Amino acid sequence: xxxxxxxxxxxAVSIAAVQASPAAVPFASHGRRLPLSVAAxxxxxxxxxxxxxxKGQYNYDVKWFTQxxxxxxxxxxxxxxxxxLISTANWNGYGPMFFxxxxxxxxxxxxxxxxxxxxxxxxxxALVVFAEHRYYGQTMPFGDKSFDxxxxxxxxTEQALADFAILIPALKAQLNVPNLPVVAFGGSYGGMxxxxxxxxxxxxxxxxxxxxxxxxxxxxxxxxxIFNEIATNDFALTDARCPNIIRDGFSKVDxxxxxxxxxxxxxxxxxxxxxxxxxxxxxxxxxxxxxLTYMAMTxxxxxxxxxxPMPAWPVxxxxxxxxxxxxxxxxxxxxxxxxxxxxxxxxxxxxxNNISSQATSDLGVLGWDYQSCTEMVMPMGSDxxxxxxxxxxxxxxxxxxxxxxxxxxxxxxxxxxxxxxxFNITAGSNIVFSNGMLDPWSGGSxxxxxxxxxxxxxxxxxxxxxxxxSSNPADPQDVIDARNVERAQISxxxxx
Amino acid sequence: xxxxxxxxxxxAVSIAAVQASPAAVPFASHGRRLPLSVAAxxxxxxxxxxxxxxKGQYNYDVKWFTQxxxxxxxxxxxxxxxxxLISTANWNGYGPMFFxxxxxxxxxxxxxxxxxxxxxxxxxxALVVFAEHRYYGQTMPFGDKSFDxxxxxxxxTEQALADFAILIPALKAQLNVPNLPVVAFGGSYGGMxxxxxxxxxxxxxxxxxxxxxxxxxxxxxxxxxIFNEIATNDFALTDARCPNIIRDGFSKVDxxxxxxxxxxxxxxxxxxxxxxxxxxxxxxxxxxxxxLTYMAMTxxxxxxxxxxPMPAWPVxxxxxxxxxxxxxxxxxxxxxxxxxxxxxxxxxxxxxNNISSQATSDLGVLGWDYQSCTEMVMPMGSDxxxxxxxxxxxxxxxxxxxxxxxxxxxxxxxxxxxxxxxFNITAGSNIVFSNGMLDPWSGGSxxxxxxxxxxxxxxxxxxxxxxxxSSNPADPQDVIDARNVERAQISxxxxx
Numbered sequence: 003x004x005x006x007x008x009x010x011x012x013x014a015v016s017i018a019a020v021q022a023s024p025a026a027v028p029f030a031s032h033g034r035r036l037p038l039s040v041a042a043x044x045x046x047x048x049x050x051x052x053x054x055x056x057k058g059q060y061n062y063d064v065k066w067f068t069q070x071x072x073x074x075x076x077x078x079x080x081x082x083x084x085x086x087l088i089s090t091a092n093w094n095g096y097g098p099m100f101f102x103x104x105x106x107x108x109x110x111x112x113x114x115x116x117x118x119x120x121x122x123x124x125x126x127x128a129l130v131v132f133a134e135h136r137y138y139g140q141t142m143p144f145g146d147k148s149f150d151x152x153x154x155x156x157x158x159t160e161q162a163l164a165d166f167a168i169l170i171p172a173l174k175a176q177l178n179v180p181n182l183p184v185v186a187f188g189g190s191y192g193g194m195x196x197x198x199x200x201x202x203x204x205x206x207x208x209x210x211x212x213x214x215x216x217x218x219x220x221x222x223x224x225x226x227x228i229f230n231e232i233a234t235n236d237f238a239l240t241d242a243r244c245p246n247i248i249r250d251g252f253s254k255v256d257x258x259x260x261x262x263x264x265x266x267x268x269x270x271x272x273x274x275x276x277x278x279x280x281x282x283x284x285x286x287x288x289x290x291x292x293x294l295t296y297m298a299m300t301x302x303x304x305x306x307x308x309x310x311p312m313p314a315w316p317v318x319x320x321x322x323x324x325x326x327x328x329x330x331x332x333x334x335x336x337x338x339x340x341x342x343x344x345x346x347x348x349x350x351x352x353x354x355n356n357i358s359s360q361a362t363s364d365l366g367v368l369g370w371d372y373q374s375c376t377e378m379v380m381p382m383g384s385d386x387x388x389x390x391x392x393x394x395x396x397x398x399x400x401x402x403x404x405x406x407x408x409x410x411x412x413x414x415x416x417x418x419x420x421x422x423x424x425f426n427i428t429a430g431s432n433i434v435f436s437n438g439m440l441d442p443w444s445g446g447s448x449x450x451x452x453x454x455x456x457x458x459x460x461x462x463x464x465x466x467x468x469x470x471x472s473s474n475p476a477d478p479q480d481v482i483d484a485r486n487v488e489r490a491q492i493s494x495x496x497x498x
Numbered sequence: 499x500x501x502x503x504x505x506x507x508x509x510a511v512s513i514a515a516v517q518a519s520p521a522a523v524p525f526a527s528h529g530r531r532l533p534l535s536v537a538a539x540x541x542x543x544x545x546x547x548x549x550x551x552x553k554g555q556y557n558y559d560v561k562w563f564t565q566x567x568x569x570x571x572x573x574x575x576x577x578x579x580x581x582x583l584i585s586t587a588n589w590n591g592y593g594p595m596f597f598x599x600x601x602x603x604x605x606x607x608x609x610x611x612x613x614x615x616x617x618x619x620x621x622x623x624a625l626v627v628f629a630e631h632r633y634y635g636q637t638m639p640f641g642d643k644s645f646d647x648x649x650x651x652x653x654x655t656e657q658a659l660a661d662f663a664i665l666i667p668a669l670k671a672q673l674n675v676p677n678l679p680v681v682a683f684g685g686s687y688g689g690m691x692x693x694x695x696x697x698x699x700x701x702x703x704x705x706x707x708x709x710x711x712x713x714x715x716x717x718x719x720x721x722x723x724i725f726n727e728i729a730t731n732d733f734a735l736t737d738a739r740c741p742n743i744i745r746d747g748f749s750k751v752d753x754x755x756x757x758x759x760x761x762x763x764x765x766x767x768x769x770x771x772x773x774x775x776x777x778x779x780x781x782x783x784x785x786x787x788x789x790l791t792y793m794a795m796t797x798x799x800x801x802x803x804x805x806x807p808m809p810a811w812p813v814x815x816x817x818x819x820x821x822x823x824x825x826x827x828x829x830x831x832x833x834x835x836x837x838x839x840x841x842x843x844x845x846x847x848x849x850x851n852n853i854s855s856q857a858t859s860d861l862g863v864l865g866w867d868y869q870s871c872t873e874m875v876m877p878m879g880s881d882x883x884x885x886x887x888x889x890x891x892x893x894x895x896x897x898x899x900x901x902x903x904x905x906x907x908x909x910x911x912x913x914x915x916x917x918x919x920x921f922n923i924t925a926g927s928n929i930v931f932s933n934g935m936l937d938p939w940s941g942g943s944x945x946x947x948x949x950x951x952x953x954x955x956x957x958x959x960x961x962x963x964x965x966x967x968s969s970n971p972a973d974p975q976d977v978i979d980a981r982n983v984e985r986a987q988i989s990x991x992x993x994x
Contacts, residue, residue: 073917074570076872076907077651155573167916202698203923207915376572411572418701420663421569429700429927 009275011308019467025490043355059122060113062130067244069136071143071156073164082143082406084165087113087132089123097127098183098496099173103166103199107190109134112192114279117472118485119187126492129182133169135162135195136264137369145215148340149368151410154289157372160421163195167203183496186210189467190443191370191378197448198422201430209432209495211488214450219446222491223424226381226396228445230389236440237390240321243272244341244391247328248294251338252287252392258335259283272339277352289357291391293342294320301440304476311348314476317440320344331450375405380446431455434491436484438464459484556609556616558626563668565632567639567652578639583628584669585619593623594679594832594992595670597703599662599695601688604868605630605637608688612673613968614981615683622988625678629665631658631691631771633865641764645864647906653868656917659691663699670977679992682706685963686939687866687874689931694918697926705928705991707984708944709992715876715942717911722877722892724886724941729794732936733886736817739885740837743824744790747834748888754831757780768835771850778853787887789838790816792804797936800972807844810972813936816840827900853888871901875911876942880892927951930987932980934960955980 024107055122062493064087071080087109100119104112107390113132119437123130134141142148148157166186174180184205189195193215200210218224225231237244258264267279268286278286297316301308304314320341328337346355379401386393405413423430427448435448436459443466453457461468463478548699560583567576583605596615600608609628619626630637631655638644644653662682668674682703684692689711696706714720733740754760761774764782774782793812796802800810809815816837825832842851870876875897882889894911901909919926923944931944932955939962947954957964959974965981 070910073913074654074656075651076654076910077647077905079908151573155571158572160570164917172914203916203919205919205922377630409573412575414566414572416571420667420699421660423699423701426701431925 030063059117060089062087062113065109067169069165070168073161073168082136084136084169084224085109085134085139085141085142086169087130089130090131092123092127093129093178094127096187097129098208098478098492099165099170100128100130101125101170101184101186102130102132103163103188103192103193103195104135104138105185105188105190106135106138106373112189116187116189116470118470118488121294121473122489122492124356125489126496128185129177131170131173135218135369136165136313137372149372150343153407154372157369159195159198159373159377159400159418163199163202166199167193167206168205183208185492187213187470187497188215189213189470193467194275195432195438197427197435201423201427204431209434209491211434211436211470211492213470214438214441214443214447215392215435216380216443216446217422217427217448218419218425219443220419220424221379221398222382223419226383227389229382229383229385229442230391231297232440232442232445233295234389234478235292236298236301236442237321239440240318241325243328244321244324247324247334247337249386249390250340251334252290252337252343252386252390255287255290255338256392268335271335272342273354275356278357286357287392289355290338290342292341293345293444294390298440298442299466302468302471303463303478304474310345312345316344316348342401344424372411374410375401375409375411375413377414377417377421379413379418381415411469427456428452432491432495433457434459436467436469436488437461438466438468440464441466457487459487522891529821543653554586555613557587558583558609558628560606563665565661566664569657569664578632579637580632580665581605581630581635582665583636585736586627587626588619588623589625590623591675593625594681594704594988595666596622596624596626596680597662597666597680597683598626598628599659599684599688599691600629600634601691602631602632602869603682604635606635607712608685611686612683612966614966615983617969618985620783621985622992624681625673627666627669629662630767631688632661633868645868650868650905653865655694655873655914659695659698662691662695662829663702666702679704681988681991683709683966684711685709685966686711689963691764692930693923693929696929697919697923700927705930705987706986707930707932707966707988709932710934710937710939710943711931711967712876712939712942713918713923713944714915714921715939716915716920717875717877717894719915720942722879723881723885725878725938726791726887728936728938728941729791730885730887732797732813732938733790734796735936736814737821739824740793740817741819743820743830743883744837745886747837748831748882750787750831751783751834751873752888752902760815764831767831769848770839771852773851782853783888785851786834786838789841790886791938794936794938795843795962798964798967799959799974800970806841808841812840812844868905868907870969871897871907873904873910873913873917875909875914877911923952924948928987929953929992930984932963932965932984933957934962934964936960937962953983955983 064085066083068081069084071082072078084253100123102112102116102119107258109132109220119130122128134144135156137148140284143156144150144153147153170184174182184207186196186199188194188211190213194210194217196210197215197217200207210461215364225461234245237248255268258268259280265280268274269277288466297312297320300312301315301317323344324337324341327340328334331337346352381396381398383396384391384394402413405411423450431453434457437447438461440463448458449460459469461484462482462486463480469488470479473485548626557703562579564577564582565580567578568574579953596619598608600614601635605628615626618624632639633644633650639652640646640649643649666680670678672973680694680703682695682705684707686709689708690713693708693711693713696703697798730741733744743922751764754764755776760778765773792806793816796808797811802808812883819840820833820837823836824830827833842848848891862928866874877894879892879894880887880890899906923943927949930953933940933945935956935958941958944954945956955965955977955979959976960980964977966986969981
């Protein structure tokens with residue numbers, strides 16, 4: 003069983019959170035929870051965070067808004083400070099508001115990695131706002147106590163949407179533009195938020211670009227194994243042998259893991275910083291899976307160092323490297339090492355691999371772990387047949403046990419579909435659902451057109467919300483076309 | 499200042515709740531809160547409740563559903579028992595579900611007084627469900643402790659809508675009809691709920707009949723005085739002299755109230771059970787206003803004993819009786835007494851008038867008082883110029899003070915419009931807003947067509963949701979036409 007969480011760009015196994023305390027490793031004997039929040043992990047120290055920022059690329063003011071803590075109860079008037087970024091650089095007083103519905107991380111990181119919004123802000127003379135999601139980044143309602151069990155309960159998707167619904171009219175009032183049209187943007191969980199925001203508050207937002215938004219990756223709506231199948235298919239697109247060799251590599255690793263000598267051999271093959279212990283085996287498998295699936299998610303057409311320094315088309319590079327190793331050694335374990343090495347050590351600078359490097363206590367990870375234990379339950383598993391990973395079916399019972407132990411909550415896996423509609427959203431309007439079809443998350447997203455005003459743009463050669471990234475000379479025509487569809491829809495929405 | 503609450507049929511000053519405890523009479527020096535929840539008052543004892551029921555007119559099973567206490571927090575798994583009524587008598591297994599979104603009162607009372615749903619259930623072979631709103635009727639999440647300050651916080655409109663959103667799929671699953679179309683019905687606050695339910699959960703409900711639903715009776719959306727203006731105009735429709743005499747009557751009563759002898763004289767003129775005390779004067783004024791406005795709200799074309807035994811067209815009867823008294827006496831106080839007597843003593847059986855007869859501790863009244871102190875703030879005032887009542891402008895400050903003292907909450911008067919859209923609902927679909935134009939609540943309702951799928955039906959000769967009542971030989975053509983529009987829309991929604 004795996005429970006994947008999202009970051010702007012990333013699925014990631016919640017091993018990070020799981021490892022934060024001994025009480026939080028519930029799945030050692032059941033399977034693994036896929037790594038997640040890699041990006042959050044990368045930002046685990048301020049120094050790292052700063053070094054990741056594309057400094058000065060976009061200019062904005064950082065501001066704070068006094069936000070209602072609980073929109074759905076009235077026995078408290080408590081407030082907190084919500085951070086948002088605002089840029090009037092391109093705004094002429096008439097252009098629309100482009101509003102990014104911040105997701106599970108530092109809002110500056112999203113602002114820096116959502117070049118599309120900035121690029122078209124100039125075209126539309128738009129006011130740009132990026133709003134931070136409560137309990138992420140610096141928007142901590144109770145400071146460093148925010149994740150105390152008696153304080154974390156205000157972290158819900160409904161509260162976050164209400165925050166946005168309150169913030170936007172307040173900003174419009176401040177600027178004295180009550181009728182300014184508003185377009186929401188978001189990618190990944192932020193894309194889910196953007197789409198749901200339009201569905202739930204069409205009085206506040208005129209349209210939404212919901213990029214790579216897996217709004218149907220919930221129980222009873224989507225196969226729990228589709229994510230891993232798509233990641234597998236991505237490798238097969240380069241060469242059908244790759245998934246088979248990877249599957250064989252996992253199988254041999256599993257056999258090796260049964261003995262001390264085998265664990266030694268694994269440690270050597272994967273250049274681990276220490277000898278793998280049986281208790282860490284699930285973490286190790288999660289680490290391998292993360293390397294492979296993150297390449298699928300961020301299979302961008304140009305070299306990037308979004309999560310890790312990676313070549314253009316990393317899946318292609320990984321598969322080819324794997325084939326090369328395998329051709330030389332006939333060793334599927336060595337080949338698997340080569341494959342994940344494109345993710346973990348593309349630069350060749352890594353002295354040894356620390357499989358718990360994702361085990362940060364970054365608050366973004368904590369926040370998503372809580373959300374995934376409450377309403378954002380996105381069930382994920384693998385069968386090892388249609389995908390290349392060790393079989394690990396989704397196991398709600400174990401997941402519930404973990405969530406009860408860690409957060410003292412019982413997940414409500416069907417609530418999100420009831421609350422937000424699941425597939426049944428045709429009463430909504432003015433949303434573009436864009437999907438990079440290489441992205442494993444596309445398996446739980448809206449990929450078929452729903453109505454004239456619920457537009458789907460699939461990007462065959464696109465990875466996780468490629469369309470929201472800055473334009474790049476290497477962009478395939480697919481994504482250029484997709485962005486033009488989005489422009490056309492935005493123009494329609496704001497001309498009402 | 500007046501703060502009106504709704505019951506199925508009724509606006510009513512929250513004097514009842516206000517009088518429940520000495521702490522709850524904040525407005526003696528500021529003005530009055532209009533009577534409300536008359537119906538709830540009528541049901542203040544089980545015996546009365548039973549005697550009001552139209553026994554055996556409609557048959558249903560009374561059932562209970564285990565409902566989630568808090569849909570918006572996950573740190574509790576508490577549940578409560580929600581009451582609902584279900585009838586399969588007309589259902590053929592294919593016909594739609596007609597679902598009444600229960601409002602602030604006993605659900606059986608709504609079932610008994612919503613004949614239209616039962617009548618068309620036969621036409622549509624429909625399954626009929628009436629769901630009780632949490633904290634009303636017998637649906638008390640914490641029994642008789644439900645209104646304790648630490649327990650009442652789960653009483654919100656959002657929670658109630660979520661209850662409905664959970665209940666409907668559960669019933670469909672029980673009956674194994676996952677794709678059954680669902681139509682919501684509601685009148686007054688129930689109409690607001692029906693409309694909002696469709697706006698917020700179009701995945702659960704295919705369309706809604708929102709009858710006499712004042713969804714824009716909120717701050718900054720509608721004049722605070724429109725309710726009293728419409729009530730006044732209703733009297734003027736019979737004879738323009740009536741409002742003037744009533745206004746004069748109020749004025750003379752006010753002058754009399756300054757002295758002990760005057761209070762004696764008032765007590766005699768209005769046949770009060772005791773001598774009016776200065777401290778009860780605001781209650782007395784509220785009692786007079788209630789009599790007049792309730793006749794306007796329930797100005798039905800046939801004799802009814804919905805709230806009180808009343809003749810057909812009670813406003814007309816009241817105005818004519820008033821004119822007759824005034825013609826004989828030239829005494830506007832006596833005329834005012836005659837006018838309200840049509841409401842309070844149509845049968846002539848009342849030995850004396852108890853102005854605190856609304857001062858019940860009925861839970862329905864308590865519940866609405868709490869809701870009106872949180873998000874259902876429906877500001878109401880009068881200016882004594884455009885209306886016939888003593889001037890009493892809406893006073894948010896005093897209202898806030900009351901709510902703080904009574905419930906330890908601060909009202910959020912603009913939240914409902916943000917949450918539910920106010921006038922800005924054109925992104926929604928499949929709602930009929932029907933309005934009896936004699937009903938003072940029509941002033942805060944949607945009376946202009948919004949789109950092809952947001953249909954408005956105004957009923958010039960209709961009072962508060964006349965269309966939802968059983969058909970009657972005295973029905974004006976207006977309401978017959980309105981019901982046919984509703985049938986046509988329902989047919990469209992369920993044939994999708």
